[in-house]
Amino acid sequence: MNELHKESSPYLLQHANNPVHWKAWNPESLASAKEKNQLIIVSVGYSACHWCHVMEHETFEDIDAAKVMNQSFINIKVDREERPDIDAVYMKAIQIMTGRGGWPMNVVCLPDGRPVWGGTYFRKIEWMETLQQLKNLYENDPEKMIDYAEKLKNGLDAISLIPENTEASGFDFETLERLLSKWKKSFDHEFGGYTRAPKFMMPNNYAFLLRFAHQNNDKDLLEFVSLTLTKMAYGGLFDTVDGGFSRYSVDMKWHVPHFEKMLYDNGQLVSLYADAYKLTKNPLHKEVIEKTLNFISKELTNEVGGFYSALDADSLNTENHLEEGAFYSWKTEELEQLITEDFPFFSEVFNINDFGFWEEEQKYVLIQNKTLEEIAFANNIDLSDLINKKKSWEQILYNKRENRSKPRLDDKCLTSWNALMLKGFIDAYKALGDEDYLEIALKNASFITEKLWTPEGNLLHNYKDGKSSINGYLEDYCFVIEAFISLYEVTLQEKYLTDAKQLADYCFDHFFDSNQEFFSFTSNLDEKLITNHFEIEDNVISASNSVMANNLFKLSIYFKNSYYEEVSSKMLDKILPNVDYPSAFANWLQLFLNFSEENRELAICSENALEDALKFQKQYIPNVLIAGTSRESSLPFLKNRFIENQNNYYLCQNKTCDLPENNLESIFEKLN
Structure with missing residues (x-):
């Protein structure tokens, strides 16, 4: 019997009427496989995924295919957005087995969950024939399968370990320049982005390149980033009619996308375009920001300030059939x-x-x-x-x-993605000064703290139909911490920093692996999967460990916490020697710049501290961490610095501050 009607995930509910006897991932389903000694099919996708819909229609809605699956397998459907931990572990297995990955992702596992075979999209006949072969093999020669599963498990364990670095990395700006020279060879100087298709936006890549180009006066690199942002905004990928970006382009010119609109892409891209606008004042960047945030407010926001996850790639055409891009x-x-x-x-x-x-x-x-x-x-x-x-x-x-018939809505709210969009609204407010953006950001922050942060101190990952569920992952904590730090910068309300610190301390208690000196993706309170997962490499979303390391760097300054700084620095030192393709480590390279001699801290202690802070943040000065107060503050970085009836601006570097200036313009002159 198909059990997915019991679930709340829009993706799982899409499969609730399949003839396949789907179960959700839970202890009962896993125990059933062991009890019956049956192979498990783990099928992973998400609601806006076009090829997931295709495989569902061709295979999972087919009676014959369902019969093969139901007779010999425990069939488990997983929403990768609700369970990124499961997705990450089995995606590693798929990549080891096939050299590539993607969704839908389909894995066949032993009754204990160890994978033995898998891939992405399969046509019905190939799928049925392979399942039959695997069934026969498990019945007639199980030891062969078990042996392969054990070797694959060992491989998964090996790639989950962080490479040891017992010596100083020797990574410096000269090394970074060599990596950039290698990186630049992949640039598409006609349409921006990289010289390959499909083309993903990779916001963290261009955020780093923009910063590096600005700080090093690299005009060619700045022109390339500007070209990329312009071509992405010119349409196809970007919906010029109603705002918002699709997930990626299938061609070289950012023209025809897979049409799903994902919250996480749009949150990050708003932040990127906001930074670019502060630097260039390009009206196209402003148009992209305003259209995108209007789209988010209108189509992806619920009544309590939460942001929905996605709009589907498919919608009904004039013949009333689901078709990609029909809308x-x-x-x-x-x-x-x-x-x-x-x-x-x-x-x-x-x-x-x-x-x-x-x-x-x-x-x-x-x-x-x-x-x-x-x-x-x-x-x-x-x-x-x-x-x-x-x-x-x-x-x-x-x-x-x-x-027209609109694309289907995935109306769950994920904590990590909400935090990315929250930061997008904050960054847009910094760049454009629109008070509506700040109001929306504050409402979303309240949604997170009231609906997704429990009295026990942990975050929950998912909010749907008025209910919060699923213990949070490292991605939830790191992005909420990052967003709260940003919210402090535009409000100077120290509550947001203390909230960020409280969440960081919770991560040390429940996610930090003292042997690896990195944070596990899952809490130590959660049931373990077949292998541990440390998210290290930046992808379309920055790796949770790279975000966490950047957060700890900032919090170490605000709270003068040497332990935070030490952990952040050690994480970076372990990563840098392993950087060979910098596009997968762009957010780590941001941290490298943070630790460099070019980075500064600014303490604004004045009657009009907030107004001064917003003036400062309207400019693109990415190498300065900012704090401010208009009264005596207990925040360690600001303590004993405020003097009544005086405007004092302290520009600091590496824990040493210049004598205070009394004019903000003189600070700008020093920085420029």
């Missing part, structure tokens, strides 16, 4: 009827031509490849007129699109 794509005749006499201009702006063509049936996904300035000049029209026309066209298309 976002356009046909020529439809556009001609909507835009009327402006259609030639519209076509030039949004490439209703070979460049913008998507696939058969004359479908187009809107994409720009020229600036509005170029088009206005070429057509001898006023730029402001063209800007207004573009806004008008987008409104016309928005109104039309609102009558």
Whole structure:
């Protein structure tokens, strides 16, 4: 019997009517496999995943395929977003076995959970034939399977260990420059990003490159980052009609995405574009921020201030069938009827031509490849007129699109992703000064503390239908700590720093492995999986250990805590000798810059401390950690520094401060 109707996950509920006898991952399901001595199928996906839907329709809705699965296997469905721990462990196994990974992810395991075979998407016949072979092998020669499982388990254990580094790493700026030279060889200087498809946005990569380019006056690198942000914003990947980015582009020019819109991408990208806007004042960056946050507020926010997880890639087409991109794509005749006499201009702006063509049936996904300035000049029209026309066209298309069947919503709220979006709103507030963004950020912070932080001190991972569940993972703690530190910077309310410190101390109690000197992904209060998992490499989301190390660096300064600094430094020292492809360690390289001689701390002790802090944060000065107070403070970094009726600004480096200045402008001059 299919048991998924008991679950709250939108992804699991999508499979609740399959003829497969799905179970959720829980002690009862795992115990059932051992009791019956049956192989386990662990099938992992997420609600917005297009190819997950395809495999469901082709295979899991098929009676014959279900019969094979039900007769000989315990079938377990996992929402990778609810259980990133399970996903991470079995994804490692898939990558060892096949050299690649992705979703849907399907693994066959022994009754004790050790994997023996797996992959990603499978066609029905291949799936059924392989399952039959595995069943026969387990019945007739189980020792062969058990031996392979044990070797694979040993491999998983080995790659879970952090490489030892008993000597000083010798990693310095010269080493970093060599890595950057290697990195630059993969840059796409026509469309930005990397010279490969599919193209993922990798916000942590460009956040680091932007900072490094700025601090080292590397104009070529800065131009490359600017090119990348411009091309990503030009459309296809970015929904110019209603804001928000899809997960990745299948082509080199950021044109045709897999159309799911994920909260975590949009939170990080808003932060990235906010930093870029502070540096460049490029109006396109501002447009991206405003459209994206409007989309989040309108489509992905619940009544208590939480942010939903995703919109699906698929939506119903005119024939009432689920189709990828149906909501976002356009046909020529439809556009001609909507835009009327402006259609030639519209076509030039949004490439209703070979460049913008998507696939058969004359479908187009809107994409720009020229600036509005170029088009206005070429057509001898006023730029402001063209800007207004573009806004008008987008409104016309928005109104039309609102009558289409919308993509399905994944309405669970994940703590880690909420924190990423919370930080996005804070960073947008820093860059643009829109008070609405701060209000939304504060409401979301209250949602996290009230709904997802228990009296026992632990965070919960998931909120759905008014209920919070699943003990939090390291990703939940590290991103909430990071967001609370950012919230302190724009409010100067020390409560957010003490909350961040309390969560960090909880992580030392329940996640820190003193032998590895890193933080495990799962709490020591949770049931162990087949191997431990330390998230080290940055991906589309920064690794939880790299975020935690950066957090500890900042908290060590605020609270003058040498232990935090020591742990952060040791983590970095273990990682740096192993950096060969820097794109997977971009957030660790941010930490390297934090520990460098270029980093500073600024204590603002003035009657108008908050106003001064916001002036400072409106500029792009990524190498300065900021604190401030308008009264006597007990925060160790600020203690005994405030003097009534005086404005004192302390610029510090490596625990040593200059004599206080009484003019903020003089601080800016020193830093510039």
